[in-house]
Amino acid sequence: MEYMSKEGYDKLVAELRQMELVELPQVREAIAEARDKGDLSENFEYHAAKREQGRLLGRIRFKQRVLANARVIDTSKLTSDCVQLLSRVEMTNLANNSRMTYTIVSPHEANLREGKISINSPIGQALLKKHAGDTVQVHVPAGLLNLRIENIEL
Numbered sequence: 537m538e539y540m541s542k543e544g545y546d547k548l549v550a551e552l553r554q555m556e557l558v559e560l561p562q563v564r565e566a567i568a569e570a571r572d573k574g575d576l577s578e579n580f581e582y583h584a585a586k587r588e589q590g591r592l593l594g595r596i597r598f599k600q601r602v603l604a605n606a607r608v609i610d611t612s613k614l615t616s617d618c619v620q621l622l623s624r625v626e627m628t629n630l631a632n633n634s635r636m637t638y639t640i641v642s643p644h645e646a647n648l649r650e651g652k653i654s655i656n657s658p659i660g661q662a663l664l665k666k667h668a669g670d671t672v673q674v675h676v677p678a679g680l681l682n683l684r685i686e687n688i689e690l
Contacts, residue, residue: 538606539621544645545608552599555592563589602644616688619663621655624689627663630671630682640664659683 540548563585570582609622619625619640626637638653640663646654653660659681662674668688674681 538602538642539609540606540642540645541622542608544642545606548599548603548644552596555596559592563592611690614690616690617667619666619688622690625663625685626687627683627685630684
């Protein structure tokens with residue numbers, strides 16, 4: 537079971553619809569056009585379109601499985617006393633006193649540019665169930681980070 541925000545769920549549904557209703561018909565049309573050009577054994581366009589169809593069908597099945605196991609979190613039942621899924625955490629890197637703010641989200645919603653990190657990431661795991669004022673050590677690929685949690689919001 538995958539817990540996610542309503543926003544993340546809606547985004548996955550929209551992506552799935554786009555793939556099923558727009559991209560898949562385009563690929564099928566490309567296959568039909570390439571098939572009409574003759575000999576399939578040496579037809580690069582046909583083989584490329586078939587590969588694209590296989591890739592697209594795989595992505596569709598993956599999104600369908602994710603959505604089948606998805607559960608939307610009721611944000612009204614969440615509290616901001618400790619870090620949990622959908623918490624917005626402001627923290628300070630104690631090595632250089634730089635501040636950063638991240639929202640803890642499901643792996644399917646993670647996007648570092650938007651300040652959303654996965655609950656399964658090293659930082660997400662280290663912050664889980666911690667409180668404001670706590671200091672945590674995080675083992676990341678670049679080494680060891682010492683972070684102090686300044687504020688937790690929803």
